[in-house]
Amino acid sequence: MLRRDYPGLDDSVAKALEVIGERWSLLIVRTVMHGNRRFGEMQESLGIARNVLSARLQRLVDEEILERRAYQENPPRYEYFLTEKGLDLWPALIALLNWGDRYSPSPEGPRRLIVHKECGGTVSERGICESCGKLLTARDAKQVPGPGARQPMGAGTAAAD
Amino acid sequence: MLRRDYPGLDDSVAKALEVIGERWSLLIVRTVMHGNRRFGEMQESLGIARNVLSARLQRLVDEEILERRAYQENPPRYEYFLTEKGLDLWPALIALLNWGDRYSPSPEGPRRLIVHKECGGTVSERGICESCGKLLTARDAKQVPGPGARQPMGAGTAAAD
């Protein structure tokens, strides 16, 4: 997009979209939630151009949605983790996931299911456990293969660090 | 964005973003929810380029998120309404709204508040009425001016048609 801000719009949805509304940004947050923390993992799992991935990671770190931590010196190598701010995007992602499932379903059913770590219940559109009724956050949930799963899913299933 | 699809990604979030992840799309859905139904109203309330608005409306109609209805013949004039599919984006918009409120707050407080039509209770991040506890949809909620409201808000407050 030419400019990523929405001048003249001062509501909170526009502000949110200025930060995470760019192409790829939300998918990067999502892939980190799935446990892909390294540049190469993300690049492979998303099929994104490397320069664009580099620019998005930079911006997401600047916006304090991701945090970059070195896991080795010499040569320096980094991993990216979600901050609280990043983890708090989980409800929005769940809402989009469910909307996508409802209106563009795969014939075999969803590839991934989000379940409550504690009781194994499925997670509703609003991020509520359908089994125990609790209001969940990113830390309470994990993904498991759904009926439409094809390949082994990338990396782990951990949402938080 | 160069291309709006995400080839190789077959999960539901990516599918949802292919449809409503383009710049402006979600803001157009939002402004229609706020009661701006006509081309000129949307153009003014969003400050979007007219050709881009035209292209986005076309696509949103194609995707059956909006429905175009003539309100007069000669010359033909149209209004745009949300379909069920469009109304079902409400939980995602509420999640983004709350995320934006939390992390980029206006000093005076939110400009708009979303309240439950029936009991007047405020609507939580997950689209649940904080007063009566009901799980709400777009039709159950309306927006009212918040503490940070400045100008009279565009058009009405109706969410549905």
Place this chain on the structure above:
DNA sequence: TCGGCTTGGTTGCATGAAGCAACTCTGGTC
């Protein structure tokens, strides 16, 4: 009847973001 106004677009052009491939840089391995 003539020009101007309103609504809802479409067209043409300039700019900049996304995609792709090649390159860099640092260290480890054979």
Place this chain on the structure above:
DNA sequence: GACCAGAGTTGCTTCATGCAACCAAGCCGA
């Protein structure tokens, strides 16, 4: 010494976006 891996960066091309001007069909007022 040659080669490989990880994490980017650089250069080039292409397409989407923003802007402004234009079009079209009816209505309005003088």
